[in-house]
Amino acid sequence: MNYWTQLSFLNTKYAKMLYVIILSVLIVKILNRFIDGLFHRQTKIIKTNENRIKTLGGLLKSLLKYTVYFVALLILLDLAGINTSSLLTAAGIGGIAVGFGAQSLVKDVIAGFFILFEDQYQVGDYIETGEVEGFVEEVGFRITKLRDFGGQLHIIPNGEIKRVTNHTRGNMRALVKVKVSYEENIERVFSILREICEEIKTLEYIKEGPDVLGITDFGLEGIEFTIISKTTPLKQWAVEREIRKKIKERFEKEKISFAYFKAPLKGA
Template identity: 30%
Template sequence: MDPSANPLAGTVTGPPEPAALPAYWHEHAGLLITKPLQLLAILLVALVLRALAHRWINRLSTATAAGRVPAILSPLTDRAGVLPFWESAGLVSERRKQRADTIASVLRSAVSLLIFITAFLLVLQVFEISLAPFVAGTSLVGVALGFGAQNIVKDFLAGMFMMLEDQYGVGDVIDVKEATGTVEAVGLRTTRLRDVEGVAWYVRNGEIIRVGNMSQQYAQVVLDVPVGIGQDVPAALAVIAEAGAELYADERWLPSLLAEPEVLGIEQLGRDQTVLRLVARVKPLEQWRVARELRARIRSKLDNAGVGHALAGPDQPE
């Protein structure tokens, strides 16, 4: 047959043309494959790190609330826990749990914020977005917020250190200069007190310069007993010591006392009276009740013994 009769005879067939779709994938592999994988890896790493950090913080919080304080959280140890009274009343465990939960919540929020901000910056870097305008804008916003919220930051930091150092907790009776009363609520920004007249005081943590805590470890009853000039001072001292010994021997009052009341002796000498001092170490928040009972007993014994003419004590909240 004549080859010229066959139009396909002698024609050399080359390799097939590549399809359009594979060529498109090849040209845009960075955008369609590499970058999504990078984004997925950043997201997965951020979520894993967040979960591990939260788990670690929760374990520390649980151990601290249960009384097993890790070395890293040693500032959370309760100074008030040295007295069995606190444990038996359940105050130490509740106070420890409150502080541990609060600090753990703050740590979890801070860790999550740090991880997600870092992940967001890495995502911007993957898409080759310049961070200079973003950083400049963020700096301006940060400066504006810093001036407007500096008091909030100050209160927040003061509340954090207050909890870490266990300066006071719910149920304590404290004096913060602006107000004196029982602590009803402790937050990272404010502390709420209730005074003896029932007034609720809200004190910003950043404004608390000094704190006098009347509820930690133990309290001290200090009674100054004046006797008139010409009275038998040794007899008055013996009567006061007897009143203290009887109170210490009373089973109804013994749980409130940590030691037998002690007569220190003559505290002041005046033209018309001599002041004698009695001290007693008691459990926290028991000082005012014990002081009232001691005053009543001393007054009665002094009258029966015929010595003394008045009874006084330091100004203390009733």
């Protein structure tokens, strides 16, 4: 008798509800393992940044988890005798009203997904986003956090980021312009600048150059020379500072005059 009672219980709505809960949990676990394995293989194949892969994998797992649980909830409500069709209709009407207010949120989330998926930038990169620039401290699906040189934290909705300039990808260019007086010997200035460039080449973060382009302008104050160099990301400013320092030291030693604006005397 007890045996048949147990069998009959297995066919009750409570048992079915228990099956749905157990099955939904198992499905989520299986999907999580599958996604982890899939993204792990992709990381090895395409050599993609591991943190970005983990973020994308986490997004996909969350999306699938909530989808499975939502479907399971509908089945449970149906088993409990609740009309899910009327609930979905009511939710749909309310969803339309909420949807208009949530458009910006959806826009931010979609933009954040593509920022991560396309690897536009990641934590540690130095970027410009139109009006704001700084180091990326956090990349979320809704917002991006930037820390500028002044220490200020900028929180930008991803949907408002229309254009990004990433200063951390590839080699950067250091550029220094120096003006000397028209009275100076051009060949002598050339020679000194080349010697300075040879000294600077020993810096570890210089990839190419520096080289003297030559005379690049004739101004009212004097003759302009330009020096360029390719550097590792974010080291262009350090190279420019070092070049300017060397130029100042050598020009003082060699008695070479920098060009400067001479204001005309009144009444002259």
